[in-house]
Amino acid sequence: MKLLIAVPTYNEVENIESFVKLVFEHIPSNAEILVIDDNSPDGTAAAVECLAEQYDGRLHLLKRPGKQGLAQAYLAAFDWGLSRGYDVFLQMDADFSHNPQYIPVMLEKIETNEVVIGSRNIKGGGVEGWTFMRNFISKGGSLYSRLVLGCPVKDLTGGFNMWRKSALEKIHLSSIISRGYSFQIEMKYKAYFSGCSITEVPIIFEDRKYGKSKMSKKILLEAFVKIWKIKNKNKQGGLRQFIKFMITGGLGTIVNLSLFFLFADILMIHAIPVSIGCFTISATQNYILNQLWSFKMQTTGRRLSVKRWGLFMASSLLGLGVNVIVMQLILLQWNLPYKFIAQACGIAAGMVSNFILSKYVVFRKRKSNEKDI
Numbered sequence: 001m002k003l004l005i006a007v008p009t010y011n012e013v014e015n016i017e018s019f020v021k022l023v024f025e026h027i028p029s030n031a032e033i034l035v036i037d038d039n040s041p042d043g044t045a046a047a048v049e050c051l052a053e054q055y056d057g058r059l060h061l062l063k064r065p066g067k068q069g070l071a072q073a074y075l076a077a078f079d080w081g082l083s084r085g086y087d088v089f090l091q092m093d094a095d096f097s098h099n100p101q102y103i104p105v106m107l108e109k110i111e112t113n114e115v116v117i118g119s120r121n122i123k124g125g126g127v128e129g130w131t132f133m134r135n136f137i138s139k140g141g142s143l144y145s146r147l148v149l150g151c152p153v154k155d156l157t158g159g160f161n162m163w164r165k166s167a168l169e170k171i172h173l174s175s176i177i178s179r180g181y182s183f184q185i186e187m188k189y190k191a192y193f194s195g196c197s198i199t200e201v202p203i204i205f206e207d208r209k210y211g212k213s214k215m216s217k218k219i220l221l222e223a224f225v226k227i228w229k230i231k232n233k234n235k236q237g238g239l240r241q242f243i244k245f246m247i248t249g250g251l252g253t254i255v256n257l258s259l260f261f262l263f264a265d266i267l268m269i270h271a272i273p274v275s276i277g278c279f280t281i282s283a284t285q286n287y288i289l290n291q292l293w294s295f296k297m298q299t300t301g302r303r304l305s306v307k308r309w310g311l312f313m314a315s316s317l318l319g320l321g322v323n324v325i326v327m328q329l330i331l332l333q334w335n336l337p338y339k340f341i342a343q344a345c346g347i348a349a350g351m352v353s354n355f356i357l358s359k360y361v362v363f364r365k366r367k368s369n370e371k372d373i
């Protein structure tokens with residue numbers, strides 16, 4: 001697996017040279033580093049260009065015209081790496097807060113996971129050298145976002161994370177809305193909800209010795225507010241999902257009736273086999289539309305599968321059963337002027353049963369580490 005370490009820099013001239021040297025001591029011989037510099041006034045980019053000559057094409061520089069924030073820097077780096085065929089990506093700060101000694105451990109874990117998070121908030125992890133206030137902000141921020149987003153990752157705000165190419169593809173990088181540090185949260189949240197397998201490894205985060213942190217009140221405030229936008233943007237389900245499911249069902253019914261008319265009425269084939277055939281075709285169409293459209297948010301990254309098709313067919317059949325039973329119960333209970341009223345209630349009950357089964361069983365959101373069917 002080919003590893004690319006993405007290192008965003010803004011005024012890191014005091015750190016960059018010794019940082020690059022130290023990282024190269026801890027990584028496999030085919031791994032490379034990409035520095036993304038936002039035209040640092042202190043000349044970080046020039047220092048990298050100079051260093052690159054020593055490292056035989058293994059140190060790259062992506063120069064950007066001005067300070068555009070952490071998210072843009074990383075997104076540009078991922079694009080750069082994805083188009084050049086790297087398999088694994090590591091995000092890392094240039095100020096020695098992220099100790100390269102953890103890289104081999106992370107590489108080992110990425111063999112069996114799509115995302116490996118360097119975590120300060122699990123056993124064995126922690127922070128050294130931060131003021132009480134900074135620690136409070138970070139821990140509080142992690143807890144706050146965890147609660148708001150309903151995402152179980154312990155270190156949501158951390159910036160020392162490894163991604164397999166497949167995880168970055170599942171996330172749909174173009175839909176990221178963060179600019180600053182909330183990027184770290186958004187990435188992990190999206191990875192979790194797109195069903196990536198995620199694991200956390202403990203790291204000790206050491207505060208920088210040289211240069212200044214670029215964290216500002218503005219960045220902090222952005223993160224605080226953006227969390228809600230991130231949540232809403234990725235919210236799936238609710239009424240919209242149900243309406244999509246109904247539209248899908250409606251289209252399925254049209255297809256079913258049209259085929260039935262063609263084969264049973266025009267071509268005069270026996271109604272029972274035609275009915276079974278129509279059900280199979282329209283339910284298959286429903287399966288495809290539901291997975292790719294109605295339940296898209298909870299099935300991203302998953303392919304259509306025979307097994308899930310089978311589950312969906314079973315759930316549709318069960319819906320049919322519910323339909324018939326509810327209709328019959330209503331007919332037995334009340335003396336209705338028209339039987340189709342009972343059938344309408346039966347259809348509604350069957351649809352609700354099929355929707356619930358589809359949402360929570362067939363197209364269920366997979367948790368991290370859970371194998372997909």
Ligand code: GDD
Pocket residue numbers: 007008009010011012036037038067068069070073092093094095097138157158159160181184208212213214215
């Ligand atoms: N290119 C670019 N553009 N790089 C930037 C920018 C930017 O706008 N802002 C910061 N960086 C670079 C820094 O030069 C450094 O290498 C890295 O991003 C992290 O910036 P710091 O300013 O050192 O961040 P921090 O130490 O306050 O925060 C760290 O911990 C947070 C968790 O509490 C980072 O790892 C954050 O990502 C993380 O959220």
Ligand code: MN
Pocket residue numbers: 093095097208213
């Ligand atoms: Mn730092």
